[in-house]
Amino acid sequence: MSRHIKAGNQLPDLLLIRSRLIPASEHRYATRGDWWWQGDTLEIRISREEQRQNPLYPFLLLVHEMVEALLCRLSGITTEEVDALDMNYGGDGEPGDDPRAPYRWEHATAELVERVLAKRLSVNWQDYLKGGGDENLD
Numbered sequence: 001m002s003r004h005i006k007a008g009n010q011l012p013d014l015l016l017i018r019s020r021l022i023p024a025s026e027h028r029y030a031t032r033g034d035w036w037w038q039g040d041t042l043e044i045r046i047s048r049e050e051q052r053q054n055p056l057y058p059f060l061l062l063v064h065e066m067v068e069a070l071l072c073r074l075s076g077i078t079t080e081e082v083d084a085l086d087m088n089y090g091g092d093g094e095p096g097d098d099p100r101a102p103y104r105w106e107h108a109t110a111e112l113v114e115r116v117l118a119k120r121l122s123v124n125w126q127d128y129l130k131g132g133g134d135e136n137l138d
């Protein structure tokens with residue numbers, strides 16, 4: 001088993017995933033996608049504006065958030081630990097790429113899945129990185 005996955009951690013018997021497309025301005029912080037656990041319910045929020053560029057962008061973002069959140073759960077990384085970095089992030093690029101991010105491996109693994117899907121769906125990765133939403137998002 002991967003050294004990141006902690007023995008004894010497992011997914012809940014009943015796992016609910018609730019995903020909403022919301023206006024980018026309503027995110028908890030400046031981002032294209034966000035997740036948090038509410039008990040055994042995984043809450044995911046994706047910027048609705050992403051659809052304007054390409055209807056596949058919200059799908060790719062959703063898969064990223066979902067894989068990352070589920071891996072964090074299995075790794076024993078809590079919502080609070082992830083939020084602590086994300087909410088106060090002042091660096092360049094995505095907080096998940098920061099060496100200080102406790103969920104860096106989970107983020108990188110989610111991106112790997114996202115990249116494979118993007119390739120398969122003929123989504124240009126560089127265009128996708130620019131985002132389909134507001135210009136104030138990176």
Ligand SMILES: [Zn+2]
Pocket residue numbers: 064068096107110
């Ligand atoms: Zn991520």
